[in-house]
Amino acid sequence: MAETVLTNTGLDSFLDGAPERRDPVFVRAAEAVLGLLALRGADRASGVPEPTPGLVRQLLVEDLPTFVYVPPGALAVYPAVVGQLAARFDGGRGEQVAVAVREAAGDFERAMTDPGNLTWHRWYASLLRSCGADLADPEDVRRRLAALDGAPLPDGVHRADLMGRTALADVLLAEALTRAYVRDAEQPPAAGPLLTDHAVATGIGQVAAALQDRWTAAGLAEQLAGPYARFAPGPDDFPHLVLADALLDEHLDHYGDISVPVPPPAAIEAGPVEEDADTLITAVEELSEEEFEPYGGEAPHLLYVVYRRGCSAESVARKAAEYEDWAVDPAVEDLPVPVPAAVPDGAFASSHIVPPVPELARLLGTTDLTETDRARLEGPTRDLAAVLDRLAATGLVFRTGDAFGLTPRGAGVVRYLLGVRGIAAPDAAEARAWSASEAVAAAGGWPTGVAARVLADWLRARGDTADAWSQLLAALGTVHVGTTDAAATRGLFTVLDTAAAPPDALRGALRDPVIGAYAHQALRARGEPSDLIQVGISARALFVLDALPAKKGPLESRRAAFDTAAAAWPGGSAALVRAMRAADRHEAERVLGPLGLAP
Numbered sequence: 114m115a116e117t118v119l120t121n122t123g124l125d126s127f128l129d130g131a132p133e134r135r136d137p138v139f140v141r142a143a144e145a146v147l148g149l150l151a152l153r154g155a156d157r158a159s160g161v162p163e164p165t166p167g168l169v170r171q172l173l174v175e176d177l178p179t180f181v182y183v184p185p186g187a188l189a190v191y192p193a194v195v196g197q198l199a200a201r202f203d204g205g206r207g208e209q210v211a212v213a214v215r216e217a218a219g220d221f222e223r224a225m226t227d228p229g230n231l232t233w234h235r236w237y238a239s240l241l242r243s244c245g246a247d248l249a250d251p252e253d254v255r256r257r258l259a260a261l262d263g264a265p266l267p268d269g270v271h272r273a274d275l276m277g278r279t280a281l282a283d284v285l286l287a288e289a290l291t292r293a294y295v296r297d298a299e300q301p302p303a304a305g306p307l308l309t310d311h312a313v314a315t316g317i318g319q320v321a322a323a324l325q326d327r328w329t330a331a332g333l334a335e336q337l338a339g340p341y342a343r344f345a346p347g348p349d350d351f352p353h354l355v356l357a358d359a360l361l362d363e364h365l366d367h368y369g370d371i372s373v374p375v376p377p378p379a380a381i382e383a384g385p386v387e388e389d390a391d392t393l394i395t396a397v398e399e400l401s402e403e404e405f406e407p408y409g410g411e412a413p414h415l416l417y418v419v420y421r422r423g424c425s426a427e428s429v430a431r432k433a434a435e436y437e438d439w440a441v442d443p444a445v446e447d448l449p450v451p452v453p454a455a456v457p458d459g460a461f462a463s464s465h466i467v468p469p470v471p472e473l474a475r476l477l478g479t480t481d482l483t484e485t486d487r488a489r490l491e492g493p494t495r496d497l498a499a500v501l502d503r504l505a506a507t508g509l510v511f512r513t514g515d516a517f518g519l520t521p522r523g524a525g526v527v528r529y530l531l532g533v534r535g536i537a538a539p540d541a542a543e544a545r546a547w548s549a550s551e552a553v554a555a556a557g558g559w560p561t562g563v564a565a566r567v568l569a570d571w572l573r574a575r576g577d578t579a580d581a582w583s584q585l586l587a588a589l590g591t592v593h594v595g596t597t598d599a600a601a602t603r604g605l606f607t608v609l610d611t612a613a614a615p616p617d618a619l620r621g622a623l624r625d626p627v628i629g630a631y632a633h634q635a636l637r638a639r640g641e642p643s644d645l646i647q648v649g650i651s652a653r654a655l656f657v658l659d660a661l662p663a664k665k666g667p668l669e670s671r672r673a674a675f676d677t678a679a680a681a682w683p684g685g686s687a688a689l690v691r692a693m694r695a696a697d698r699h700e701a702e703r704v705l706g707p708l709g710l711a712p
Contacts, residue, residue: 118312118323121305122147123161127198137249142183142190145328146198149176152289154296157304163206164199166213173217178224179282182238182248182329188225192218228267232279233337233345238329240264251332258336263344272387273351273533280348286321353390353530356397359413360527361534367421374537374555376563377544378424378528382521386529392507393526400500408436408493408500415501416510416527419517423563424524426450426516429501430467431476433493442478447560450476452516466494468515541567545574549584553592557602565608582618585609590627600659600700603627611635623647626696630656654692657682661704672708686710 124147133139147162149172155162164172177183177191192214199210224230237258242248246257266272294313297306312320322334337345348354364371393416400409419427428450435441467473467490474482494515501517504510509523519527531538544552544567552571556564568585575581586606593602606628611619614635622632623643629652636643657678662671679686690710693701 119148122151142194145181146194152293164210169213170217173221178230182235228270232282234329248330254330254332353394356394357530357534363417371536376423376559377539377541378524380521381525384522389526408497420527424519426452426518428476429515430494433497445478450516453514549588553588579615579618586622590625597699606631626651651696654696658693
């Protein structure tokens with residue numbers, strides 16, 4: 114029992130005289146609340162842990178959802194215990210804690226019911242209770258656990274998710290117990306220590322297991338560590354998480370934030386993702402051998418890059434050129450790569466992989482390639498193809514001539530690996546369910562072709578109605594406004610099929626201060642009337658700014674383009690620069706700065 118593991122928490126004093134003391138649910142909640150507050154360092158000078166707003170929020174939003182199983186219908190008991198505990202203290206403590214409880218109420222309920230917060234112990238406790246087990250009876254827990262013969266997983270949760278959360282909970286609880294013991298040893302509290310020397314001598318792990326049993330189901334920790342360990346696999350059972358970590362590094366290198374979503378694949382085939390992931394990590398580890406140099410270690414990068422393309426095919430030759438530090442125009446690096454219907458005999462030969470000079474020039478975005486250049490690329494391309502062919506042997510990757518990518522089943526595996534490390538990796542259905550602002554915010558960081566596909570799917574899911582178009586156009590003018598991402602966001606207008614847009618939606622966007630001129634141009638391109646006077650100065654300035662060449666070409670030609678636009682602008686170049694800067698300071702400085710025009 115937890116009250117015999119964590120001593121001097123004041124549980125008896127707290128329950129004394131309370132009408133709820135005979136309610137097992139209330140008593141169990143009180144044990145957990147007082148024990149966790151005491152572990153976190155709450156002052157026990159009065160005999161019970163004194164709650165503070167900070168400790169209460171940590172208790173409700175972090176500790177209870179990590180360590181304690183709460184049956185359905187019993188959630189409200191835990192904040193009630195906190196309230197009764199706070200009422201024992203003078204000086205406004207009760208009201209301060211009441212405010213903290215009210216502010217954390219929504220987060221507490223979400224955290225307690227979020228499948229992503231489940232540990233093996235919390236999950237099995239819920240299953241056992243649903244089977245009618247007495248969670249306080251270790252023999253009944255053992256008997257019911259044996260009858261489960263394994264268990265289903267919560268919807269949308271993988272075994273690796275539960276394993277990872279359990280491993281984290283184990284570490285957090287061991288750290289809290291160790292700190293509590295050291296704290297009491299250094300400054301012995303008048304109320305007495307939380308942990309006896311005897312308890313600590315048995316090992317922090319044993320103490321933690323005893324607490325887990327009391328907070329979830331009696332005897333469960335011992336069963337999951339022993340005869341039923343197969344029900345709760347640990348880190349050693351998930352070798353593919355090494356690959357998940359490598360993909361996490363790739364994502365952070367690219368986006369810097371796991372909450373920034375990668376694009377949804379066009380097609381995903383369900384399969385045994387854990388087994389497939391283990392197969393994939395086996396191939397990745399083999400590729401680290403000397404025979405696959407110099408590109409064998411690039412396997413995680415190759416998998417991530419092609420997933421980030423929405424799982425559309427990539428060019429072997431183009432990737433080889435990048436590895437060889439050839440100049441690849443950023444404007445073409447996301448161009449689609451045709452997948453041949455068949456591979457000629459001797460497909461390993463580099464002559465069957467490197468495209469002809471005209472196609473290679475298109476893929477690299479250069480015009481001065483020669484047959485000699487193409488021949489120089491044959492060796493690196495052959496080496497890279499050998500790596501891809503090893504990955505393709507898993508059935509999760511394909512290479513056909515110069516094209517390579519993920520199979521639909523492979524897309525599902527990489528999505529799983531991204532997800533177990535917390536990276537936002539939606540499928541197509543999830544992306545269609547986003548709000549307009551969410552869809553636009555995500556698509557702004559994706560390759561153009563993928564953004565076009567996903568936004569078109571979003572509109573089709575809403576019947577391509579004028580209302581859906583109006584929502585999306587409004588988002589283009591509001592998402593990321595005033596930031597360095599504003600230009601990329603409004604640039605998404607150009608990937609939309611405005612030829613099929615309801616005219617009322619485009620006319621309704623004319624007064625938008627960001628994309629009004631884009632809407633005006635789209636209407637004119639369709640041969641429909643559009644009143645330019647409705648378009649504001651800021652929208653016109655942004656349209657001109659976005660049309661200026663910002664990354665390519667000699668400065669002279671870029672300056673000439675600006676001068677041409679300024680000649681037609683009321684007030685000339687100075688007025689145009691002021692309007693551009695007022696509309697988008699970041700983009701104006703980036704584009705006009707090299708021309709000596711940024712104010």
